[in-house]
Amino acid sequence: MKLYELVGRNKEKGFSPYVWRTKMAIAHKGLEAETIPLTFTEIKDAVDFAGSKTVPVLVDGDHKVKDSWDIACYLEEVYPDQPSLFGGSIGKGQAKLLNFQIVKSLLMPLFRVLVADIHDILDEDDQAYFCLTREPRIGCSIEEARNTYRPALELFQENLWPYIQCLKTQKFFSGEAPAYSDYILYGMFQWSRIVSTKNIINQDDLLFEWRTRMDQLYDGLGGKVGLIN
Numbered sequence: 001m002k003l004y005e006l007v008g009r010n011k012e013k014g015f016s017p018y019v020w021r022t023k024m025a026i027a028h029k030g031l032e033a034e035t036i037p038l039t040f041t042e043i044k045d046a047v048d049f050a051g052s053k054t055v056p057v058l059v060d061g062d063h064k065v066k067d068s069w070d071i072a073c074y075l076e077e078v079y080p081d082q083p084s085l086f087g088g089s090i091g092k093g094q095a096k097l098l099n100f101q102i103v104k105s106l107l108m109p110l111f112r113v114l115v116a117d118i119h120d121i122l123d124e125d126d127q128a129y130f131c132l133t134r135e136p137r138i139g140c141s142i143e144e145a146r147n148t149y150r151p152a153l154e155l156f157q158e159n160l161w162p163y164i165q166c167l168k169t170q171k172f173f174s175g176e177a178p179a180y181s182d183y184i185l186y187g188m189f190q191w192s193r194i195v196s197t198k199n200i201i202n203q204d205d206l207l208f209e210w211r212t213r214m215d216q217l218y219d220g221l222g223g224k225v226g227l228i229n
C-alpha cells in the first residue's frame with residue numbers, strides 16, 4: 001500500500017488533517033502503508049494518475065483511491081474481516097455527518113488560526129503557492145493573519161462544546177473504543193500540533209485526555225510526532 005501525503009520542509013512530518021485520518025484508519029485496519037511525501041506544489045502532478053488534485057491518495061494493488069472519506073469507505077469494504085471503522089451502516093452515516101459537520105465549525109476557524117504557522121513550515125516555492133491560493137480564502141494577507149487569529153481561536157474553542165460534552169460519558173467519540181469519527185477529529189488536532197506551538201486545547205480538558213488516549217494507539221503512531229523544526 002502507498003499513501004501520498006503532504007509535507008513542508010521537513011519531509012518526515014506529514015501535517016494534513018485529512019491524511020492523518022487516513023493513517024489512523026489504515027492502522028485501525030491492521031494494515032501498513034508506505035508514505036510518499038509531497039509538497040503542495042508537487043501534489044497536482046504526482047496524484048494526477050488517480051484523478052486527484054489533493055492528498056490523501058491511497059494505492060492498494062490496482063486500486064487508486066482519492067479523498068479521505070472514500071479511502072475510509074474503501075478500507076471498510078475491502079477489508080471487512082479487520083476491525084470495523086464505522087461499526088455498521090448507522091455508524092457510517094453518522095461518521096459522514098461528522099465529516100461535514102466539523103468543516104465550518106472547526107476546520108475553517110482553525111485554519112484561520114494556523115494559516116501563518118503552516119506558511120512558515122513550507123519551502124519557498126510552496127510559500128508563494130500557499131499565499132496565492134490561501135490569501136483569497138481568508139480575505140487578508142498571511143502576515144495580517146499572523147497577529148489576528150484570536151477571534152478565530154475563540155470561535156473554534158466555543159465550537160468544541162459538543163465534543164467535550166460527549167466525552168463526559170464516553171471515552172471515545174465512537175463509544176468505548178476509537179473508530180473513524182475519532183480519527184476525523186484527531187487528524188485536526190494532529191494538524192495543529194505539527195504545524196504550530198499554539199495550545200488549542202486546555203490541559204485540564206476532557207479533550208486533552210482523549211487526545212492522550214489517541215496518541216497511544218497503534219504503538220504511539222500519532223503521539224510520537226513532535227513539532228516540525
Ligand SMILES: N[C@@H](CCC(=O)N[C@@H](CS)C(=O)NCC(=O)O)C(=O)O
Nearest residue numbers: 006016017018054055056067068069
Ligand atoms: N476532501 C479531501 C480534502 C483533501 C485536501 O484538501 N487536501 C489538501 C491538503 S490538507 C491538499 O491536498 N491540497 C492541495 C492544494 O491545495 O493544492 C479529502 O478529504 O481528502
